[in-house]
Amino acid sequence: MPKGIPNPAAMYGIYSRSWGFEVSIVRNGVRHHRLFGKASYGGAEQALLHAQDWRDHIVRSVPPQTRSERAEKQRTNNSTGVTGVFHHLAPNGRVRAWMAKTYIAPDEILRTDFSVADLGDDAQALAIQERARQLERMTGLARIHPAEEAIRMGLSAHAAGPRTAKRSKSEITRRNNTSGVSGVHFKTPNPSHPGYWLAITYTAGKGSVSKAFSVKTHGAEAAKSLAIAERASQLADKLRTEEEALAAGREASPALGRQSRGRAATAPGAKRNNG
Numbered sequence: 001m002p003k004g005i006p007n008p009a010a011m012y013g014i015y016s017r018s019w020g021f022e023v024s025i026v027r028n029g030v031r032h033h034r035l036f037g038k039a040s041y042g043g044a045e046q047a048l049l050h051a052q053d054w055r056d057h058i059v060r061s062v063p064p065q066t067r068s069e070r071a072e073k074q075r076t077n078n079s080t081g082v083t084g085v086f087h088h089l090a091p092n093g094r095v096r097a098w099m100a101k102t103y104i105a106p107d108e109i110l111r112t113d114f115s116v117a118d119l120g121d122d123a124q125a126l127a128i129q130e131r132a133r134q135l136e137r138m139t140g141l142a143r144i145h146p147a148e149e150a151i152r153m154g155l156s157a158h159a160a161g162p163r164t165a166k167r168s169k170s171e172i173t174r175r176n177n178t179s180g181v182s183g184v185h186f187k188t189p190n191p192s193h194p195g196y197w198l199a200i201t202y203t204a205g206k207g208s209v210s211k212a213f214s215v216k217t218h219g220a221e222a223a224k225s226l227a228i229a230e231r232a233s234q235l236a237d238k239l240r241t242e243e244e245a246l247a248a249g250r251e252a253s254p255a256l257g258r259q260s261r262g263r264a265a266t267a268p269g270a271k272r273n274n275g
Contacts, residue, residue, distance in 0.1 A: 009147035013055045020044070021051040027062045046164045053163070059151045066139075084131040085124070088113075098127035102134035110134045183231045184224070187212070197227035201234035203241065209234055 013025040020037040036051040038044045073083065090096040094116075101111045112130045114123040188195040200210035211230050213223040 009145075009150060010052065012145050012147040012151075013059075014048070014051050020047045023051050023055050023058075025055065025058050025062075027058075028065060030062075032058045032062065040166050042164050049161070049163055050166070056151050059148055063152065064148070082128050082131065084134070085127050087124075095123075098123045100127045100130035100134060102131065102138065104134075104138055110137070181228050181231060183234070184227045186224075197223045199227040199230035199234060201231065201238055203238050206241075209237075 013023055015022045015024065019039070020035065020041075023032075023034050023036070025032045034051075034054055036047045036054070038047045041047040041050055084100060084102055086099045086101065087095045088097040088099065097116055098114045099111060100114075101109070103109050112127070112134075114126045114130075116123045119126060183199060183201055185198050185200070186195055187198050194215045196212045196214045198210055198212045200208055202208040211227075211234075213226040213230070215223045217223070218226060
């Protein structure tokens with residue numbers, strides 16, 4: 001949106017990119033950032049829904065500063081060292097008075113002046129105390145965007161329909177894919193070769209497994225269908241292997257814990273009795 005015009009509520013904190021959507025929200029100097037690619041979620045609609053869900057989670061779980069906290073932020077042009085406390089100078093450069101001033105609302109600005117001539121050195125201290133009292137009347141959170149309050153109240157600005165799970169990298173169809181199915185590609189070693197359909201799947205830590213189906217042997221359509229079926233089988237084997245590894249890890253964790261507790265039971269320097 002043009003500078004000075006807030007994004008629509010549904011797109012608050014969300015930026016449209018050629019590949020999907022980027023979410024970026026800053027809270028108290030910390031940037032909360034995540035990317036939602038169209039390829040990872042099966043299209044722009046689902047990518048946007050997931051981006052909005054995550055944006056809503058950040059808005060609700062990490063609220064902005066309170067108005068009083070923001071009002072206490074030190075300004076670069078403040079020469080007194082205390083936000084909201086200012087001095088009036090006489091023509092000779094001496095401080096004539098101290099003032100406590102707080103903006104509560106468009107129609108409510110609190111201001112109290114303390115004359116140095118009447119109060120002496122106490123004028124500054126009294127202005128600081130008055131500023132603290134004024135801040136106590138300032139309630140609520142800092143307003144970052146008109147959509148923030150609605151999101152925190154659960155008034156969703158986007159569809160509440162079903163969400164598709166994020167695809168793994170092996171399930172994403174790349175731009176140079178010739179089959180329309182991820183992990184299935186048509187290969188030709190040379191221009192005179194009839195070619196073959198290749199099914200290939202990569203597993204982290206184990207490398208890749210692949211199988212080719214010749215067009216000359218099976219025919220173009222049958223070779224492609226066989227490669228697609230082989231790819232599905234490879235993905236099922238990969239998923240089963242990953243689930244078995246997770247299960248083995250869960251079983252090993254309690255055993256490691258018992259082993260650690262057993263070692264801790266022996267006092268340092270003592271001999272273990274194995275008899």
